[in-house]
Amino acid sequence: MTDTNENALSRSPDEQASGFEAVRTAHQSEMVEDYVELIAELIQLNGAARPVEIAERLGVTQPTVSKNLNRLKREGLILQEPYRSIRLTEEGRELAEACRQRHRIVVDFLVALGVSQEVAEYDAEGIEHHVSEETLAVFHAFTKERAKG
């Protein structure tokens, strides 16, 4: 293989740092995105999103969910009266829809590429937060192309 010089050594410190900074930024929104996405799913599945189910599906304890829901409230993404189930605000619904689309694009892409359905779902959970618009568009185009062929 010819040397296409695509290794990190050829990048400037600034370019390299911006990639790492993007990862740290992504980590800060991951929790919020996972929660609204899951809340939207649970509402669609059950008609309501209850903290106990969020905890079960995320694999964390109820107090952790309770604390994180407070952050979503502060950020205006959900509405919840104490001891009641959760509704999404308009803003929350929009974010959830965007996250669900992105998740779907990543999963469909991995499956189209030959990854098993189970592993695709598993890996997508992590990958989806680190895919730029450019890469997402390429994934989407690839999947559509494969579907035609």
Added chain:
Amino acid sequence: MTDTNENALSRSPDEQASGFEAVRTAHQSEMVEDYVELIAELIQLNGAARPVEIAERLGVTQPTVSKNLNRLKREGLILQEPYRSIRLTEEGRELAEACRQRHRIVVDFLVALGVSQEVAEYDAEGIEHHVSEETLAVFHAFTKERAKG
């Protein structure tokens, strides 16, 4: 498009939780992996890895690097006398090599797929930590296939 049922609603709570747990586990090793990978690069590039350069390339401050290097020392991945530059242990070298290979596979795959070199490097920094062995193998095979054609 036919419904291939590849949405999260069709998964059991346990299956879904295991994906989220994997993401949390990956986050715990990300820092370590980024550091040893970068240290190996700097040694190759400059003959030595100095904390000040690690800080610059990661986009964090020197005290942050100093603190995190202590963790790498505790874990037996690097050797460093105070105020001196850093060497990798055999274990550190092996981990760095594995990380660099995985990074390279992800970048080459994205480029083969049509993503620009710059964005490929940028996205890979986040994606590489969330790619299972199965998916990595599929990426690698795809890149080799494209190179032939």
Added chain:
DNA sequence: TACAAAAGTTAGCTTTGGCTAAATTTTGTA
């Protein structure tokens, strides 16, 4: 309808990985 079980919340602890400020050590140069 009373009460036990389930669900939700609060309080408080832990770890991780950022940060600034300040101290120490090394390096490079006048």
Added chain:
DNA sequence: TACAAAATTTAGCCAAAGCTAACTTTTGTA
């Protein structure tokens, strides 16, 4: 060689996101 600049470290702060224990509220059923 002395000293200023650069590099490294230490101390101490903060926020995020996990946890357990204990408390409150709601739900379901005997």
